[in-house]
Amino acid sequence: YAEYDMGKLADSRGGFLFDDPDDAADSSPEAQQRAQKKARLAAERATLDDKYKPLEERDLDLDALDQIPRCRDCQSIDIDQQYHRFFDVLVCRGCRTAKPEIYGLLTKTECKADYLLTESELQDRTRMPVWEKPNPHKSTWSSMFLFMRSHVEAFAWEKWGSPVALDAEFARRQAETQRRKQKKTAQRLKELRQRTQTSAWQVTRDEHTH
Ligand SMILES: [Zn+2]
Incomplete structure (x- = not known):
């Protein structure tokens, strides 16, 4: 992710407008106009200069600042890259950890057992974004398929109607298993x-033959 120096940004912005103390102090319309023109010219010059500077020396592009991905919960720019990449979710690492009821990860087995979803439903990549992670224990073992809880629940509530309906289905299956x-x-x-009857009969018959 991109890191920007916010202090520097505020400084350069203020510098454009008020680098001449006389103009800044003078509130007459002419002085204001002068200050504005000066600021505009300075900005244009900076843009031009910027074009020919090596990338790391260029001034911050203010439009680009709006484009920086931010956490959907707290606006932080400390985005979790895996969640962004695999789930298309912009969340910071802090919020991701703090809200397991939304951002918790479920294995495929858990999705099937806890939400009664099927293999083919879990293959639906538009509804069920997946993070395929190499097995941490052994690289030759099959990968882990991880799903984000809120995605899984959205799918499950739609499939079953509601959490209560899912519970009812659980109970029904349990009763069925019991039956x-x-x-x-x-x-x-x-x-x-x-x-037992057969062998008892056998014993009786054997006894009679003696
Ligand atoms: Zn956040």
Whole structure:
């Protein structure tokens, strides 16, 4: 990111207008006009001079100052480059850390488990910007796919209707899992009893043959 010296900026700006103490003190219209003209000429000269200066010596372009990316929450220019690049979000490192409910990172597994999103939904790059990060443990392992919480939640609330509706879906799935488990247990028990009966019958028959 670009770093600018704000002190220098204010100085050069003030310098244009009031570098002549007489004009600055004199409030007559003529003196004001003189001061303005002087300022304009100085600005033009500075612009011309600027063109031929090496980049690092050029005066700050005031228009460029407005173009500096700023944090959407606090206007800081200490932008987190990764969030800008991967999520197209302008946020500073301070705000990013201070607001995990918005800027927290979720892995793909967490998105699926906590928000019940599917693999194909998580592939939607326009709705689901992703930060593909090489695995920190081993470079040959598959990358981590990180999503920003507010993106994930916006998608999930739209899919499920609301946080409450997502909760209801959770409960429904849990009940379904429970039901299947019970059914499986009942089935196992039935099979077990049948087996026991068969072997009991076998024992009885064997005893009779003796
Ligand atoms: Zn900020």
